[in-house]
Amino acid sequence: MPSRCARRFAESRPLSRAKEHLGSIAVVRAGLRSLVIAAALLAAASASAALRVVATTTDLAALTTAVGGDLVIVESIVPAGIDAEAFESRPGDLDKLRQADLVVRIGLGYDFWLDALVVRVGNKRIMRGGDAYVDASAGIPLLEIRGQGVVNEGGHAHGVGNPHYWLDPEYAIIITASIAEALVRRAPEHRDRIVANRERFLAELRTRLQKWSEALAPYAGATFIAYHNSWPYFARRFRLNVVGYIEPKEGVAPSPAHLARLISLARTSQVKAILHEPYEPEETSRFMAQKLGVPMLKLAISVGSMPDARDYLALFDYNVATVANALRARNP
Numbered sequence: 001m002p003s004r005c006a007r008r009f010a011e012s013r014p015l016s017r018a019k020e021h022l023g024s025i026a027v028v029r030a031g032l033r034s035l036v037i038a039a040a041l042l043a044a045a046s047a048s049a050a051l052r053v054v055a056t057t058t059d060l061a062a063l064t065t066a067v068g069g070d071l072v073i074v075e076s077i078v079p080a081g082i083d084a085e086a087f088e089s090r091p092g093d094l095d096k097l098r099q100a101d102l103v104v105r106i107g108l109g110y111d112f113w114l115d116a117l118v119v120r121v122g123n124k125r126i127m128r129g130g131d132a133y134v135d136a137s138a139g140i141p142l143l144e145i146r147g148q149g150v151v152n153e154g155g156h157a158h159g160v161g162n163p164h165y166w167l168d169p170e171y172a173i174i175i176t177a178s179i180a181e182a183l184v185r186r187a188p189e190h191r192d193r194i195v196a197n198r199e200r201f202l203a204e205l206r207t208r209l210q211k212w213s214e215a216l217a218p219y220a221g222a223t224f225i226a227y228h229n230s231w232p233y234f235a236r237r238f239r240l241n242v243v244g245y246i247e248p249k250e251g252v253a254p255s256p257a258h259l260a261r262l263i264s265l266a267r268t269s270q271v272k273a274i275l276h277e278p279y280e281p282e283e284t285s286r287f288m289a290q291k292l293g294v295p296m297l298k299l300a301i302s303v304g305s306m307p308d309a310r311d312y313l314a315l316f317d318y319n320v321a322t323v324a325n326a327l328r329a330r331n332p
C-alpha cells in the first residue's frame with residue numbers, strides 16, 4: 001500500500017504515464033481495501049443482527065440452534081448437568097436476559113425461577129404473553145396432570161404435569177414448531193431459512209427415531225427403578241416401564257422404610273436396571289443396584305449432562321444405546 005505521503009504527492013502533481021499507472025493500481029488497491037472493509041462491516045452487522053436467544057435449559061438451547069442455525073446466538077441459563085429444578089440463578093443470568101431478543105423456557109414450574117428474573121429485567125416482550133416469549137410446553141400432551149392449582153410448590157415439585165417432556169424425542173416436533181414460529185415473528189425476512197432448518201432437523205430426527213425404536217423394541221415392557229421421576233415420556237415412547245422412584249417425592253431423600261418397600265416392589269416387578277440422573281447423589285442408586293443385582297445406568301437427562309450427549313439427537317443416541325446394551329448384556 002502506498003504511504004499517506006505518496007498518495008498526497010500523487011494527488012497534488014500532474015502524473016507521468018508511469019505514475020498514472022501506479023496511481024491507478026493504488027486506486028484499485030484502495031477500492032479493494034474498501035471492499036474488504038465493507039465486507040467486514042457487513043459480516044459484523046449480520047453477526048449483530050443475529051437474534052440473541054436465551055433458553056432456560058441446554059435442551060431448548062440445542063433445539064433453538066437446530067432451528068435457528070446461524071441466524072441465532074443461543075445461550076442457556078442452567079449449565080449442562082445441573083438440576084434445573086433446584087437451580088439458583090447467578091448475576092450473569094440477568095445480563096443474558098437483558099440482551100435477549102427471545103426467551104425459550106420449559107414451563108410447568110420446571111424453570112419457575114425465570115419469572116422473577118424477567119420481572120427484574122422489566123422487558124414485557126420476554127414475559128408471558130410477550131412476542132419474544134416461548135413456553136415450549138404449549139401444545140405438549142402432558143403426563144401426570146395434577147390440576148391447575150398446583151404450580152411452583154418449590155424447586156423440585158412437578159407443577160401441573162410432569163415437566164420432563166423433551167425426553168420424548170417426538171415432542172421435538174412440537175417444541176421446534178413453537179421455536180420456529182417465534183423466530184419468524186422476530187425475523188420474518190428469514191422465514192424460509194428457519195422453515196428449511198427445521199425440516200432438515202426433523203428429517204434427521206425421524207431417521208434416528210426409527211433406529212432408536214428398533215434398538216429398544218426387543219425390550220418392550222422391561223421394568224426399571226429411577227432415582228427421580230424424569231422418564232415417563234422417554235419410557236412411554238420406547239415402551240419401557242418405570243415402576244418406582246428412589247425419591248418418594250421430587251427432591252425428597254428416601255427413608256429406609258421407603259427403600260425397603262422399593263426393593264420388594266423391584267423384586268416382584270423383576271426390575272432390570274436403576275436409572276440414575278447424573279446430578280443426583282449416587283450412593284442410594286448404587287446401593288439399590290447392588291441389592292437387586294442389576295446395573296445402575298447413568299442416563300443423560302439434558303444435553304451436556306453426560307459427555308456423549310453433545311446435542312439433542314446425541315442425547316437419545318446415548319440413552320438408547322446405554323439402555324439397550326445393558327438389557328442385551330443381561331438377556332443376550
Ligand SMILES: [Zn+2]
Pocket residue numbers: 085156158163164228229230250
Ligand atoms: Zn423433575
